[in-house]
Amino acid sequence: MQLKPLSAFLLALAAPMVAQAQVSVATTNTVYRESGGGLETTSVTPSLRIKGVIQDRVTLRAGWEADVVSGASVAVVDAPGGDVDAITSATEWSDFRNTATAGFGIKSEFATLEGSYTYGTESDYRSHSFSLTASAELFERNTTFSLSYGRGFDSVCNLSQPRAQEAVDRQRLPGSEGCFEDDADDREELDLALHTFQGGWTQAWAPVFVTQLVLTAQVLNGYQGNPYRAVWLGRTAAQENHPENRTRYAAGLGMRFWVSPLAGAFQVFGRLYRDTWDVKSITAEAAWEQRLLEGFTMRARVRYYNQTGAAFYSDDYVRFPRGQYFTGDRELSPMSSWLVGGHVAYDVPPGEDGGVGPFAGFVILAKFDWVKYDFRDFRYGTRSVPNDRAMVATLGMEASF
Amino acid sequence: MESRSSSERRLRAFLGGLLLACALPLASGCVTVRPEDKEFLAEPAMTFGSGGDARAQEEHVLSNREGSFGAGSASGGGCGCN
Numbered sequence: 001m002q003l004k005p006l007s008a009f010l011l012a013l014a015a016p017m018v019a020q021a022q023v024s025v026a027t028t029n030t031v032y033r034e035s036g037g038g039l040e041t042t043s044v045t046p047s048l049r050i051k052g053v054i055q056d057r058v059t060l061r062a063g064w065e066a067d068v069v070s071g072a073s074v075a076v077v078d079a080p081g082g083d084v085d086a087i088t089s090a091t092e093w094s095d096f097r098n099t100a101t102a103g104f105g106i107k108s109e110f111a112t113l114e115g116s117y118t119y120g121t122e123s124d125y126r127s128h129s130f131s132l133t134a135s136a137e138l139f140e141r142n143t144t145f146s147l148s149y150g151r152g153f154d155s156v157c158n159l160s161q162p163r164a165q166e167a168v169d170r171q172r173l174p175g176s177e178g179c180f181e182d183d184a185d186d187r188e189e190l191d192l193a194l195h196t197f198q199g200g201w202t203q204a205w206a207p208v209f210v211t212q213l214v215l216t217a218q219v220l221n222g223y224q225g226n227p228y229r230a231v232w233l234g235r236t237a238a239q240e241n242h243p244e245n246r247t248r249y250a251a252g253l254g255m256r257f258w259v260s261p262l263a264g265a266f267q268v269f270g271r272l273y274r275d276t277w278d279v280k281s282i283t284a285e286a287a288w289e290q291r292l293l294e295g296f297t298m299r300a301r302v303r304y305y306n307q308t309g310a311a312f313y314s315d316d317y318v319r320f321p322r323g324q325y326f327t328g329d330r331e332l333s334p335m336s337s338w339l340v341g342g343h344v345a346y347d348v349p350p351g352e353d354g355g356v357g358p359f360a361g362f363v364i365l366a367k368f369d370w371v372k373y374d375f376r377d378f379r380y381g382t383r384s385v386p387n388d389r390a391m392v393a394t395l396g397m398e399a400s401f
Numbered sequence: 402m403e404s405r406s407s408s409e410r411r412l413r414a415f416l417g418g419l420l421l422a423c424a425l426p427l428a429s430g431c432v433t434v435r436p437e438d439k440e441f442l443a444e445p446a447m448t449f450g451s452g453g454d455a456r457a458q459e460e461h462v463l464s465n466r467e468g469s470f471g472a473g474s475a476s477g478g479g480c481g482c483n
Contacts, residue, residue: 026453026454028454030459030462034466045461045462047454049454140434140435140436142434196471198471202449204439205434206434207434207438207439207441207442210442210449214471217471218470248470248471249471250469252471254449256446256447256449258444258446258447260441265444271469271473273470273471275468279468279469281467281468283469291446297445299446307468331466331467331468332468335467335468337466345445347445367455367459369459373466392459394455394459396454398453
């Protein structure tokens with residue numbers, strides 16, 4: 001009962017602040033479709049985000065995102081020369097992932113502190129993740145430094161089998177039935193801990209030139225394989241076996257140059273990556289973003305990616321084993337990709353009353369990318385990867401009040 | 402002896418690189434773009450991380466199909482428009 005006056009006082013205090021809040025609602029929806037030769041993956045990712053900025057100092061946000069994924073994939077990755085046509089025996093699957101996020105931001109004149117929590121759930125996976133980011137603007141706001149730390153607590157469903165058992169005797173998980181249910185004796189939960197550190201340095205060098213350097217390190221400890229996938233080892237197929245520890249390092253450098261006569265920006269980005277599984281990669285991207293009519297922009301880009309395979313990757317573990325670990329993950333094989341695409345965005349100019357219809361502002365974005373993969377050392381039996389083309393389409397809208 | 406001097410050279414090169422890496426951001430303080438000259442730096446095309454949710458979803462999709470991760474972008478444009 002004594003809480004009532006306190007609640008009323010807090011409400012009275014907060015009401016004017018909330019009344020002054022600038023609220024925005026955004027929805028972004030992405031479709032990814034990868035197809036070719038009987039293997040395919042389709043994922044639909046809708047999201048909704050609500051953000052409120054109170055007195056230009058405090059930001060509160062909440063969001064939801066889902067992944068509706070379906071496709072046909074090869075459960076037992078065979079060696080070259082195998083008799084079984086792995087692709088025609090591909091199995092169909094689907095999954096539904098939901099994530100909910102809540103976050104805050106506090107801004108002073110020259111510094112910002114942001115934090116967030118995300119919970120993710122799907123039939124065979126659970127995750128809790130926290131992140132904290134601090135950034136500061138220095139030297140007349142020409143320099144921005146940011147530091148962030150993220151911590152993830154993930155749980156993966158697997159077939160219950162003794163961990164002391166030899167890896168070559170472990171069976172793959174046949175399906176997600178029974179996962180995370182207390183009475184399912186043949187299922188277990190395996191943990192994965194993630195620590196992500198990131199530092200960023202953004203620098204305005206001239207009125208038309210800005211750069212950004214980003215360094216990322218991530219430490220993973222725990223189960224990192226796909227429990228559904230098995231690898232043919234000669235006499236039998238065993239659930240893929242990845243090392244439990246992985247440390248990943250990446251350095252990215254972006255540059256943007258404004259070309260005044262064309263009213264557009266030339267953008268380049270390069271990234272170097274390596275990890276303790278001996279995957280090394282390079283990413284290069286170039287883009288042109290053009291301002292057209294008032295509020296209307298268009299961007300075109302090309303991206304190239306190339307990586308080496310993991311130290312324990314082999315496309316034939318019978319003839320070329322790689323020690324105690326084995327994988328059927330094509331993303332751990334030597335691969336490259338080309339991406340071309342672009343987007344158009346329209347930030348609707350405000351009318352005479354300073355608004356856009358019922359909104360204070362309205363932005364719409366349509367994006368499309370086409371990707372061609374080259375898995376130069378990965379085979380399903382005797383066949384190369386058939387689903388090596390993909391498209392990514394995004395439609396986003398944001399309204400502010 | 403040769404391998405020892407080689408290690409020393411590497412160590413010196415590493416320390417030199419580290420010193421340069423620390424000094425460069427501080428030296429950037431000598432670079433001054435005045436607020437009235439930041440019209441173009443405030444353009445969305447000049448702001449890192451301006452792709453928002455669409456960019457995040459794209460990074461999510463691509464990182465699921467590649468063996469790499471990280472160093473995508475951080476927020477901030479140094480444009481002084483906050």
